[in-house]
Amino acid sequence: xxxxxxxxxxxxxxxxxxxxxxxxxxxxxxxxxxxxxxxxxxxxxxxxxxxxxxxxxxxxxxxxxxxxxxxxxxxxxxxxx
Numbered sequence: 001x002x003x004x005x006x007x008x009x010x011x012x013x014x015x016x017x018x019x020x021x022x023x024x025x026x027x028x029x030x031x032x033x034x035x036x037x038x039x040x041x042x043x044x045x046x047x048x049x050x051x052x053x054x055x056x057x058x059x060x061x062x063x064x065x066x067x068x069x070x071x072x073x074x075x076x077x078x079x080x081x
Contacts, residue, residue, distance in 0.1 A: 010070045012060045017043035017053070019076035024050040027072075031065055033058045 007028040011020040014032040016039055023030055024047070032047065033056045034040045040055050047053040058064045060075070 006071045008070050009072045009074060010063065010065060012063065012073060012075045013077070014043055015039050015077065017047045019074055020047060020053060021050075023074070024053065028052060029054065031056050031063070031070070033060075033063050033065070035059045 006026070008031070009020070009023050009027050009029070010031045010033055011017070011023075012033050014020055014034045015036075017032055020030050020032050020043070030050070030053045032040075032043050032053055034043060035058065037057075040057060044055050047055075056064055
């Protein structure tokens with residue numbers, strides 16, 4: 001069930017941005033949070049066509065995002081890393 005509108009999403013441990021790309025046409029803003037510089041660089045290229053995407057150098061524990069600024073947090077393939 002949906003609890004409300006999803007305007008802003010944070011993709012934690014986003015890697016190359018594969019999961020974020022699935023949401024890119026469905027929300028107002030996406031924060032792609034990734035600690036690895038090379039992965040952020042690839043995500044930046046992959047998601048360059050989406051001006052709503054913001055690439056963030058951060059981790060799940062230290063995203064750098066404002067408190068209460070996210071409607072939905074997604075984590076695709078980061079838990080095992």
